[in-house]
Amino acid sequence: MQSDLLQAGLYALALFTAAVPLGWYMAKVFTGSITFLAPVERLLMGAAGEHREQGWKAYAASLLLFNAVGFALLFSILMLQHRMPLNPQGFDGLTWHLALNTAISFITNTNWQSYGGETTLSHLSQMMGLTTQNFLSAASGMAVAVAVARGFAARQARYLGNFWSDMTRGTLYILLPGAIMLALLFLALGMPQTLSASVEATTLEGAKQTLSLGPVASQVAIKQLGTNGGGFFNVNSAHPFENPNAITNFLSMLAILVIPVAFTFTYGRLIGDKRQGRALFAAMGILLVAAFTALYAAERFGNPLHAAFSDPAGGNMEGKEVRFGVVNSVLWAVATTAASNGSVNAMHDSLTPLGGMVAMVNMQLGEIIYGGAGVGLTGMLLFVILTVFLAGLMVGRTPEYLGKKIESREVKLAALTLLVTPIGVLVLGAIAIATGHAQTSVQDAGPHGLSELIYVYSSATGNNGSAFAGFTANTPFHNTMLGLAMLLGRFGYIIPILAIAGSLATKTPAAATAGTFPTHGPVFITLLVLTILIVGALTFLPVLALGPIAEHVSLLLGRTF
Amino acid sequence: MTQLRAAIVLSILFTLLTGLVYPLAITGLGQVLLPHQANGSLIKRGETIIGSALVGQHFASDRYFQGRPSVTSAVDPADATKTIDAPYNAANSTGSNLGPSSKALAETMEARAKALGVGPQPADMVTASASGLDPHITPSGAGVQIARIAKARGKPEAEIRALVERHTEGRDLGVLGQLRINVLVLNLALDAATP
Numbered sequence: 001m002q003s004d005l006l007q008a009g010l011y012a013l014a015l016f017t018a019a020v021p022l023g024w025y026m027a028k029v030f031t032g033s034i035t036f037l038a039p040v041e042r043l044l045m046g047a048a049g050e051h052r053e054q055g056w057k058a059y060a061a062s063l064l065l066f067n068a069v070g071f072a073l074l075f076s077i078l079m080l081q082h083r084m085p086l087n088p089q090g091f092d093g094l095t096w097h098l099a100l101n102t103a104i105s106f107i108t109n110t111n112w113q114s115y116g117g118e119t120t121l122s123h124l125s126q127m128m129g130l131t132t133q134n135f136l137s138a139a140s141g142m143a144v145a146v147a148v149a150r151g152f153a154a155r156q157a158r159y160l161g162n163f164w165s166d167m168t169r170g171t172l173y174i175l176l177p178g179a180i181m182l183a184l185l186f187l188a189l190g191m192p193q194t195l196s197a198s199v200e201a202t203t204l205e206g207a208k209q210t211l212s213l214g215p216v217a218s219q220v221a222i223k224q225l226g227t228n229g230g231g232f233f234n235v236n237s238a239h240p241f242e243n244p245n246a247i248t249n250f251l252s253m254l255a256i257l258v259i260p261v262a263f264t265f266t267y268g269r270l271i272g273d274k275r276q277g278r279a280l281f282a283a284m285g286i287l288l289v290a291a292f293t294a295l296y297a298a299e300r301f302g303n304p305l306h307a308a309f310s311d312p313a314g315g316n317m318e319g320k321e322v323r324f325g326v327v328n329s330v331l332w333a334v335a336t337t338a339a340s341n342g343s344v345n346a347m348h349d350s351l352t353p354l355g356g357m358v359a360m361v362n363m364q365l366g367e368i369i370y371g372g373a374g375v376g377l378t379g380m381l382l383f384v385i386l387t388v389f390l391a392g393l394m395v396g397r398t399p400e401y402l403g404k405k406i407e408s409r410e411v412k413l414a415a416l417t418l419l420v421t422p423i424g425v426l427v428l429g430a431i432a433i434a435t436g437h438a439q440t441s442v443q444d445a446g447p448h449g450l451s452e453l454i455y456v457y458s459s460a461t462g463n464n465g466s467a468f469a470g471f472t473a474n475t476p477f478h479n480t481m482l483g484l485a486m487l488l489g490r491f492g493y494i495i496p497i498l499a500i501a502g503s504l505a506t507k508t509p510a511a512a513t514a515g516t517f518p519t520h521g522p523v524f525i526t527l528l529v530l531t532i533l534i535v536g537a538l539t540f541l542p543v544l545a546l547g548p549i550a551e552h553v554s555l556l557l558g559r560t561f
Numbered sequence: 562m563t564q565l566r567a568a569i570v571l572s573i574l575f576t577l578l579t580g581l582v583y584p585l586a587i588t589g590l591g592q593v594l595l596p597h598q599a600n601g602s603l604i605k606r607g608e609t610i611i612g613s614a615l616v617g618q619h620f621a622s623d624r625y626f627q628g629r630p631s632v633t634s635a636v637d638p639a640d641a642t643k644t645i646d647a648p649y650n651a652a653n654s655t656g657s658n659l660g661p662s663s664k665a666l667a668e669t670m671e672a673r674a675k676a677l678g679v680g681p682q683p684a685d686m687v688t689a690s691a692s693g694l695d696p697h698i699t700p701s702g703a704g705v706q707i708a709r710i711a712k713a714r715g716k717p718e719a720e721i722r723a724l725v726e727r728h729t730e731g732r733d734l735g736v737l738g739q740l741r742i743n744v745l746v747l748n749l750a751l752d753a754a755t756p
Binding site: 065134164188189191193194233239244307311324346351352444446452470551 | 564566567569570571572575576578579580581583585587588590591595598600601603610611612613615616620625649650652653655657658659660662663664666667670671673674675680681683684685687688689690691692693694695698701702732734736737738739745748752
């Protein structure tokens, strides 16, 4: 217990220590003061040939176009991998629906795994397909956050910046150097990196064991850093080659959250008011600590049904690895669902009901507990707008944020995004049940079956990518519907927040007066956290009651299914 | 149109940079500087590769410490449309994914516990690992097997216990993870000590 809390505390400390300077550095990158790769940057931007400042519509159009081209490229690679080199296992091309799902999944930074890495994908698909989009989808999300910060801070401006330049800078100065450093560290700590597909071993008892290998370290580095999460192997970071020890595990967990956390500080610097960034950091931090506490308690307490044959001192170890133990599995589960990363080092399907529910709630809140690279911050800003609106209603004043009046257009757009998770999770989930596709895909009977469905659709809509993996998602129906959920969960937030930024950019900030409601103090932080929790609870409490809560009650009553 | 051109040009250039140059450069560095890790941390006895120090393997004999339950499977050699149980199949990692209220899970765990002894058994020895390839067990997971090994090898329990203690790895950097034993490494030592 003490050692567990020590490890969690150490993680929080390391995360904070790394995120503060990174936040400063990222602000420098996006304001153009970091130039050590200027020749490469000039070459890329010259080839692109687009340097003009863009208004919010042009910025959004460029992003959509870039993601569409990325989709076409990845979809083609996956469909045609059997005709291309670097396919040592001779895998076939993917089915159309699996290729569709995987391509959407990687351009939206979801990295949902309908595919089983070592049994479906060639090295070329893993490298040129998945690894590339791991960089570019993260860089796209970061560009959005930077454009939004510029819009919020601007004074009577029409432009938010240039998408191509922001995306290129994010990749060259942040993701690529970070991934190289991390990949080399991972390699030294034991992660394989080879172009051969496997090696044959003769075990101590004389049996044959085929060890799947590949260019693992390079992909895992960016999958963590870019809040991507799509694994090289089927079980993702629970695989000993994808996460060999508690040190790689610690570094992975840092990489998962460091950019999203740093973005709160970058934001403060970009808008010229560091207190605003710190307030967002604090609100997200409160939610993160609460999630950890709840999930840890659930897993440490274990499963009362198993107490007669599994020593409760060990906690719930089903679907967990000994080298991580309960606490590192819990920390990871919280970090990965908070950050919309979606990589796993334990099987979430086997978490206790309440533990699994915490992971679900993290995603259902809209991936704003630090969230994905860039998009976590912008998702939080949507809640900030709603909170100042609600606060304005309470005291009867026109709401303001950063001195700018929040008017009906901004509030409507922000309120519109509240529909994204209910549609993606509840409506699409209900369609799956009504058409019978849910029933044929769930693995477990009873309330846990509903939890599997809800988890999977929450993960896709939240662009998370982790799974209750007992659920068979690789069917034409679910591959397509989950693809829709991922698109909705990505662009259903990005486009409205860019529109809001475009509209705020044109306004003139007013000086703060005695009547201004400050958006950086404890009162605002409390209101923001409560707004997030109330919206989340109103939307999802009924379905959570039928899934994880009902399952928890059945455990207490000693019922199995 | 100029936007579409930018999208296509940058997609191609970044595919080359991040999808080809980056992973190949890391592969090159790994193969030159860290070949042991880059190729899977293999353990050899003479010329034979007997496994990876990182990946668990299946032990059925009473003479060896057994690893955690593994639920990996493989394609049935007799019928390609079916799968058969194949514990520690390192070409197809998977966990059970069974939920906490699963009847199948409770029954399986009960059977595993009964095979080990009376009453509750160490959690790691009655639950399936996440990857199906977990190379480690906890000290208590090894403890419940000592009597069986000692009997099978005709050695005093104290000798086996001392061997287990010598092969118990501490926390990484003194803080991270938990105390654990690499089953393959322990069994190799067991063979060397009590042939």
